[in-house]
Amino acid sequence: MERTELNTLGEFGLIDRIKTKFSLQNPESVLGIGDDAAVIDTGDRYMLVSTDMLLEGVHFDLAYVPLRHLGYKSVAVNVSDIAAMNGIAKQITVSVGLSNRMSVEAVDEIYEGIKFACEDYQVDLIGGDTTSSRSGLVISVTVTGFVDKDKVAYRSGAKPNDILCVTGDLGAAYFGLQILEREKQVFLANPGMQPDLEEKSYLVGKQLKPEARTDIVHELAEAGVVPTSMIDISDGLASEIIHLSTQSGVGVLIFEEKLPIEDITMLTATEFKLSPVTAALNGGEDYQLLFTIKQSDFDKIKNVTDITPIGYMTESKAVELVLNSGSKVGITAQGWNHLQ
C-alpha cells in the first residue's frame, strides 16, 4: 500500500483533505469546517461549536506549565474561538486522559484552573469524559455558545476598503515561551538556580494565562458594530491575515508602524536577537481577535481601548506589509504547525 508521510501535507493541508470528503446534510448545520467555530441553527439564534485538543509534549511542557494555568488556558482558547465568531461562549465539555503518575491532587489543580476560567468567562462545565492515558496528559475541550443571526462574523465577509483591526498587543506570548524554554535549560543545567521571571512577568503571563477577548465582543455590541469578518490569531497574525484574505477573496495591506508591540516585547526581542515584527507576525499564541469593519463604522470604535487599526483590505489579492522604510513585502504564513 502507498504511504505518504503526514508532514508532506501539514495541518492545513490535512484539514483541507478532510473537508473535501464531507458535506452537510442536515438543515440545522449552517457552517462546518473552515471557520473558528461551526454554526448550528437552533431557531431564534445560532449556536456556535468549537473544539481544541491539547497534548502533553506537543502543546505544553509540564516542566514549566503549572497545571492550574493549563486548565485555565484550555478553556480560554476555546472561548476565544467563540469570540472570533462575535459570539458569547456558554458551555464547555472537558475530556481528560490521565496517566498513572498523575495524582488526585494534580487533577484537582487542573480543574481549579478550569473553574477559574468558567467563572471569568461565565461558562458552565456541562460534561466530559475521563480516562486513563498510557502516555501523557490529554485535554480535549469543546465549547458551545450563542450569537444573534444578524451578528455572526465569518472569516469570509471582508470587503475592499474595510479597516483591519487587531486587539491587544502582539508577540508577547512568543517571547514568554522563549523565556520559559531558556529558564528550563538553565534549570536542567543547574537545578539549584531559581529563575527570576519578575521583569518578564508580562510576557510569561501572556504565554501561560492567555485571556479570551470576550470583552471586545461586548464592546463591539455596545458600539453597534458588527465586524464584516473576524478570526482569532492564536496561530499567528500572518497566517490569519492570509485566511481572511483567501476566504473573503480580497487583498490586505498592513503597516509595520501600526503593529501594537509592547516595549518589553521590543526589549526582549533585542535580547534574543530576534525581530519583534517577525514575532508579531508569526509568533502565534496571541489569543487576540483580528477583524474588519466598514470604514463608516470606524468612528464608533476608535475610542475603544485595545483595538488598533493596522491596515485595510484591497481590491487586489496581494497580502502585503509596508515596512517603516516605505518598502512593501509579501506576507507568508508560518503559523504554528503542530503536525510538522
Add this chain to the structure above:
Amino acid sequence: MERTELNTLGEFGLIDRIKTKFSLQNPESVLGIGDDAAVIDTGDRYMLVSTDMLLEGVHFDLAYVPLRHLGYKSVAVNVSDIAAMNGIAKQITVSVGLSNRMSVEAVDEIYEGIKFACEDYQVDLIGGDTTSSRSGLVISVTVTGFVDKDKVAYRSGAKPNDILCVTGDLGAAYFGLQILEREKQVFLANPGMQPDLEEKSYLVGKQLKPEARTDIVHELAEAGVVPTSMIDISDGLASEIIHLSTQSGVGVLIFEEKLPIEDITMLTATEFKLSPVTAALNGGEDYQLLFTIKQSDFDKIKNVTDITPIGYMTESKAVELVLNSGSKVGITAQGWNHLQ
C-alpha cells in the same frame, strides 16, 4: 504536598469529585454532568451534547482494530449517547492526535469510517482539531443532537412498577473482544497463522462495529411512547441498572431467564469457561439502550422487534437478579473502569 493515587477514586469517583466543584450559571444550561448527554435549552427544543475520548492502548489496540472500524465506532458510541436521551444526533466534531508513524493513507482510513457512520446516522461532521501526538492515536468526538422538550429521557425518571427493557442482545461484544485478544496471542506466537473468525463474526462484529440504536428512538416515537428513564449500557448492564436505580431513587428486579443472550454467545461462553450471565451483566461494550416505560405503555411496544422486558422497578432500594434457580442475588457494578 499530599499525594492520593487516582485508582483510589476510580472513574466514577473522579467524575463525582469534579461534579461537586461545579454548578451551572447560565439559564440555557438545563443539565450538566451526570447523564448520557448534557442538555441546553435553545428555545423550541433541547440541544443535547455528549463527548467521548478514545486513546490507543486504553480503548483500542491497533493490532486488531482496523482504522476504518475505529473511525466508525468513535462516531457510533457518541450517537448512542444522544439516543440514550431519546434524542437524534445531528452533528459531530472530531479531534485527532496523530503520531508520526501514521501515514496520510491511514488517516484517510479513519475518516472513511467516520464518513460511513455519518451517512448511516445522518450526522454532519462540522469541525474538529488535528494535531500531532508524541504517543499513540487519540480520537476525541463531541456530538450534538436535538430532542423535543416533552420527549427527553433522563436517568432519573423511573418510577416503581415501570417495566425495564433492554434493546438487542447482551454479552456478544465482550466475547468478541476475548476472541480478538486470543487471536492476537496466537498471531504473536505464530505469525504465519491466519485467524479463522468466520464462525465468530457475529461476536467480533459487535465489538468492532457497534451500532447506535437510533432505530429504537424512532420506533418509540412512532409508538407514541416516551421512556420514563433511559441510559446507554456501554459500561455494562449491571452498572447502568444501578445508575438508573440510584438516580431515580427506586429499586430494580431483573430475571436471568429474561436476559437476551444469543446462542453463539452462550456457546462461546462455554468455550471460554465463563458465565454468559456475567458477560451479559458486566461485559460492557454493548451499545444498547436500557429504559423504563409505564406499564400502561407496554402494549404499544410489545411487538417492536429487539426490545426485551427484563424486569421492573420496585419501591425498595434493592437492585437484584432472580436466577433461574429461583434464588435472588444482589447486583453489583463492575463496569469498564479505564482508570483502574
